[in-house]
Amino acid sequence: MTEQQPVPGTQAGLLQAELREQRAAARTGGDPELQREAPEKRPFSFGRWFKATGWRHLVGIVVVAFALFPIVFVISSSLNPKGTLTGSNALFSQIGFDAYARILTNPDVPFTTWFANTLIIAGITAILTVFLGSLAAYAFSRMRFTGRRFGLVSIVVIQMFPQMLAVVAIFLVMTAISDWFPAIGLNTHIGLIMVYLGGALGVNTYLMYGYFNTIPASIDEAAKIDGAGHARIFFTIILRLVAPILAVVALLSFIFTVNEYVVASVILIDTEKQTLAVGLVKLVSNPRYADWAAFSAGAVIAALPVVLLFLYLQKYIVGGLSAGAVK
Structure with a gap:
């Protein structure tokens, strides 16, 4: 048997209507305007919540777990006193x-x-x-000169070929430079830095060029009316407005240099001059005994500067400093 609804106008109907008004007054604090507008709260439904937003939380948890597993495994391996990976399968x-x-x-x-x-x-x-790339990006973005379009196209085409393909050519060039200028040739930090700059300037210049184009040219024109030249406009105005892209380029360049192994292993020969990526490989290169625990510990320590730099530059990466530059 179904429950009969009270007939409006009867005593039972009036009591039920009064009870609904009291509940609405309790929710709205007694305001009559809110009593007429406040809808009755629907009961919580897990199915409705999961269909609306709950599945997003589940996907986020799966993605985070997938991304954190290698980090957790490396930390567990670094804390394994035996020095092998076989005992690290059971985490911690x-x-x-x-x-x-x-x-x-x-x-x-x-x-x-x-x-x-x-x-x-x-x-x-x-x-x-960051410094050289921003100079080149400003020139391509604000100046008009012969060969500008050809230079931009050349940057894009050259970046299609990975730097690893030129390892042999880089070694031969650095060997030849060592005969004339040993301070910047093979087995020197300056030579390795020059190789890194040559490989990174192209893509970073094109990346910053696109961001420079988003800065309104009216800022440059207003500064020129006040008598400012290109150098003053670049160093005092533009660099502050493009700080987010400078932070991104600096972070990407730092991470790439810390993790790079192939070029550094070819150019740096002496043990005392090698980088961390090249040195740590020696710990696991011995086929008879590979100290994976020490390798994992070194990897954890090497990740600390990258994490600290990312946390420091996060405010520049997230915040768009160019927003509101002009009205």
Whole structure:
């Protein structure tokens, strides 16, 4: 049997209407205007919530877990005192800091020297890449000269070929330079930085060129009316407005230099001059005994500068400083 609804106008109907008004008054604080507008709250339904937004949370959790698993595995391997990967399948089954102590105190493994070389080379490469790339991007964006379009097309075409294909040519060129200028040739940090700059300037220049085009030309014209030249406009106005893209280029250049192995292993020969990526490979290159725990510990330590730099530049990456530059 179905429950009969009270007939409007009867005593039961009036009591039910009064009860609904009291519930609405309790929700709206007694405001009569809100009583007429406030809808009755629908009961929570898990199916309706999952169909609307819940599935997005599930996808996000799966993606985060997929991205964090390699990091968790490396951290677990670095804490494994046995030094092998076979015991790291069970995550955090054994915890110890023997690998960190071994890689930092072993006289045969100059980890601190490799780490310092990596920071110096990556820092100088990132700074020079941003500076030279921004100069070239400003010239392509604001100036009109013969060969401008050909230069832009050449940058795009050259970047289609990876730098790894030119490793043999780079080695031969650096060997020839060493005969005349040993300070910038083979087995030197300056020579490696020059190779990195040559390979990174093209794509970074084109990336910054597109961002420079979003800055209104009226800013340059207003500065020229006040008597400013190209150099003053670039250093005092444009660079502040394009800070987000400069931060992105600096971060990408730093990460690439820290992780690069092929070119650094060809150019840097002496152990004391090698970078961290080249040095850590030696720990696992021995087929009889590969110290994967020390390798993982070194990888965790090498990731710290990248994470700190990303956290520092995050405010420039997220915030668009050029927004509201002109009215």
